[in-house]
Ligand SMILES: Nc1ncnc2c1ncn2[C@@H]1O[C@H](COP(=O)(O)OP(=O)(O)OP(=O)(O)O)[C@@H](O)[C@H]1O
């Protein structure tokens with residue numbers, strides 16, 4: 001964990017440092033790099049895209065993912081995780097492009113595309129996190145007289161939590177990358193800068209956008225792995241060390 | 244007391260797992276459900292705490308139909324231990340053991356004290372193990388904690404599905420011994436599932452032998468061995484059932500009590516006379532309080548003049564306890580190469596003598612009976 005922390009900080013520093021360098025000294029002839037103000041605005045847009053899509057994905061994904069592990073709906077669990085896994089094989093570019101004929105272009109269609117894509121890992125991990133719990137654990141809980149709700153709250157949820165959070169982490173990183181592509185349908189965000197640079201064949205612009213996108217992804221990954229670590233029950237962590 | 248009345252189970256897929264089983268388990272008894280894989284042991288057991296619904300028939304617990312109780316309340320009053328143990332990996336040993344006490348609303352302190360007490364009972368140092376997590380324990384320790392957990396709220400009834408199944412034979416053996424000791428103290432009414440005939444014989448007050456969901460024979464272990472009801476039972480208990488019943492019988496069952504003895508203080512003349520008059524070639528020597536001191540053999544008295552007890556007394560000889568299994572007594576005899584062995588009680592007080600003839604007689608009885616069985620069935 002400590003190694004990851006140090007690596008993240010180094011990476012983020014390099015990325016932000018390089019971005020500042022290109023912002024200050026990246027001019028080529030009459031091409032100017034994006035200004036600091038624009039970078040801030042685009043970064044904020046990017047964060048909004050990811051934030052809103054991820055919020056929706058987490059809310060819907062966890063609720064639905066947990067719901068289909070309940071006794072009456074269990075039959076849905078394996079088809080749904082199957083669909084989620086297949087869905088994740090669709091390239092983000094195809095998804096983003098596929099959304100716009102139905103929902104048009106702009107910020108909202110962008111959110112829709114991102115939501116669909118980020119939903120899948122969250123949903124899958126919530127379901128798998130519960131389903132993968134050793135049945136003998138549930139069986140003994142039941143045999144000792146815990147109610148369904150008690151089993152869910154005291155056993156299933158804490159044991160599935162690390163898997164759920166790791167789904168959120170995976171989904172968030174995916175979302176940061178996909179959000180850059182969402183500029184294709186005018187959703188805003190750092191992708192706009194990358195694409196402007198690309199159409200003008202202007203390296204500094206592309207690098208500014210790319211470095212900030214990567215920096216954002218690394219930052220979120222780091223924060224969420226800290227959360228994952230915090231939320232993993234002590235007894236499970238020890239298990240991993242021993243294995 | 245647990246009473247099964249014409250209980251049957253047909254699973255939704257049509258499998259008839261249990262067919263019309265009736266049996267009664269008295270308070271303080273350990274009833275072993277025994278039989279080959281798939282014969283319905285687990286199904287029968289799980290209908291008692293309603294983890295599996297009954298298709299037909301009734302199960303009474305202390306006279307109350309178990310369907311009339313709240314299922315969670317019912318389960319909290321029945322200890323439950325399974326082969327896979329199912330310890331909660333995110334909870335400490337103490338928290339695991341406190342599961343049912345916690346559900347029953349005990350205070351934290353009460354529950355922790357109970358965990359302490361149970362670890363002690365299971366032979367695990369509480370201070371060392373209370374706050375460990377299951378991953379930090381060995382297989383045998385986990386199994387102990389599993390049993391401790393099932394005893395959590397001191398339930399009068401326990402269901403145990405192959406509770407010692409997942410550990411090596413040596414650890415299993417010692418866990419069985421320890422559990423028997425504990426059971427002698429706590430006197431629970433226990434349903435104990437196993438497919439291991441030796442475990443069944445060792446643990447059971449009574450054994451219910453099942454086959455294809457049917458109850459074939461329900462008897463105490465000795466009776467199951469001595470009077471198998473049919474060929475299936477005979478095959479299941481195995482051809483070595485003589486040896487098995489020797490494991491079941493104790494030295495006190497086969498020994499002759501009050502054998503001829505002489506006092507360690509008597510003089511050699513008296514000993515000679517005593518031997519001649521009672522026409523034996525050995526005598527057991529005891530002290531004033533009846534404690535075993537050794538043997539004197541007639542052969543040692545012959546020939547050269549012997550004038551003190553010390554010269555002819557063989558002190559360093561094997562002995563067995565009252566509760567020693569006959570099979571173990573036999574090994575001691577073979578090891579020591581003797582045909583007689585003293586049976587000693589507390590403080591080495593002589594209780595009787597076990598002779599090779601006594602053992603042969605016991606073996607003979609079962610063999611005659613077995614021979615008869617073979618003839619009938621070819
Ligand atoms: N949920 C189920 N649905 C359908 N059939 C089942 C179910 N559970 C068990 N069975 C069947 O019922 C029969 C009895 O099963 P049970 O688990 O009671 O056997 P067992 O005696 O405990 O065997 P083992 O020693 O292997 O544990 C078996 O034929 C088994 O395949």
Ligand SMILES: [Mg+2]
Nearest residue numbers: 284285286404
């Ligand atoms: Mg079974």
